[in-house]
Amino acid sequence: MRAHDPVVLVLFGARGDLARRMLFPSLYRLAAGGRLPDEYAVIGSGRSAPGSDDEFRDSVRAGLTDSIDGVDDAVVDTLLPRLTFQSASADDGAALADAVRRTRESLGPRTTTLIYLSVPPTAMEPMIAMLGREGLAEGARLIVEKPFGTDLESSRALQQTIASVADEDSIYRIDHFLGKEAVQNILALRFANGLLEPAWDAAHLESVQIDVPEELALEGRGSFYESTGCLRDMVSTHLCQVLGFVAMEPPTTMDAVALREAKAAVFAAMRPLDPARVVFGQYRGYRDDDDVADDSDVETFVALEAFVDNERWRGVPFYLRTGKALDDKRRTVTLTFRTPPSPFPGDLPAPDELALELTDAPVATLDLNVKRPGPDTAVERLSSRLELTRSDHADDSLAAYERLLLDVIRGDQTLFARSDEVDRLWEVCQPVLDDPPPVQPYEKGSWGPESAVQLPGPRGWRLPDG
Secondary structure, eight states, X not given: OOOOSXXXXXXXXXXXXXXXXXXXXXXXXXXXXXXXXXXXXXXXXXXXXXXXXXXXXXXXXXXXXXXXXXXXXXXXXXXXXXXEEOOOOSSXXXXXXXXXXXXXXXXXXXXXXXXXXXXXXXXXXXXXXXXXXXXXXXXXXXEEESOOSSSHHHXXXXXXXXXXHSOGGGEEEEOGGGGOHHHHHHHHHXXXXXXXXXXXXXTTEXXXXXXXXXXXXXXXXXXHHHHHHHIIIIIIIIIHHHHHHXXXXXXXXXXXXXXXXXXXXXXXXXXXXXXXXXXXXXXXXXXXXXXXXXXOOOOSEEEEEEOBOSTTTTTOOEEEEEESSBSOOOOEEEEEEOOOOOOSSSSOOXXXXXXXXXXXSOEEEEEEEEEOSSSSOOEEXXXXXXXXXXXXXXXXXXXXXXXXXXXXXXXXOTTSBOHHHHHHHHHHHHHHHHXXXXXXEEOTTBOSOHHHHTTTOTTOOHHHHO
């Protein structure tokens, strides 16, 4: 599908790391796939200008060459002339507003303005206020990067500012985890398969794990982590959004209204986190980063236990874990099934497990108990791997930011967070922000503090044993 109305994309943070690694490569891929409108323009913005439009374009070209294997020069040569740069700040956006007005006039009366705010949390509110003063927000679609505030109070202040300049149906709160094909596939696995959906509840499941370890350490993001930390960066956003997909009731349809209502109902039923069931960790060497305080107690690791207090999930623990400098990079959701009474001799068989690997080529692993060949009636463990993407569709998937940018162009809010979702998730996390657990050290390449390893009880985490 192709959006035919012209668009002008205003990209704050156009010279930043996210734009270089994700946003411009996504625009390139959309252009290469013929998914952009025939007429469009991109206005990069930030506090300091690169010197000239040509220098800005050269830097974008260099970033595309670094990020994309076998970059097509013909596509780049089509994309780059549409890029310009206009500096702006929260205090002064007049020149940017004028540039947007001129660009809209050149593209025609049906032009839609998209404003992408890739700025730090502390800068978000004043930048949005500037958009209102300059009239830039009027009729525009605002794309807001997470985290949406740093706690419940700041999130509500941010939402109040957003509401003063734009309606909710014009706001696209972006969480790139929801743009991943594998995360969306959770919904297809549940709601399109009669084998799974009837067993997706407390009567059949004893626990759910959502595990997103990362091998990389800070990699130059010390100042960001000092102001944010792992709970705000990963848990209140990515991991909780995945939990929403795993735990939601069947939506009546798969459109934006029904899907977001079902997800919001999950968050409304979540029990506020108990700080006693949360583990914070910090990897040894974190404080050696130039941008990190020598006595920093910012967490680079979080493991926690959460509950959804509704009929489907009451009593089932959800174990969430993520952190920097861990033993592996994975995105795994594991459902552990209750073990029925066994007539077989010996100890009870291990519980069945369904593990969903939320990778670019998603797979599922199903661990079952089967009869061991031979004369005795005994069972043994068998693991079966299921490919969740047909080989003839392997090239059809879109990268997360690519998919989400296309959805903004189309005006589809299905995979974006709603204001009440954000507010409720901060309510869920606020007890931990008010009374954080002590930050425990852990070694790089480990699985975090020992207390986190023990959090799920004797069964432990599926990773690294699965």
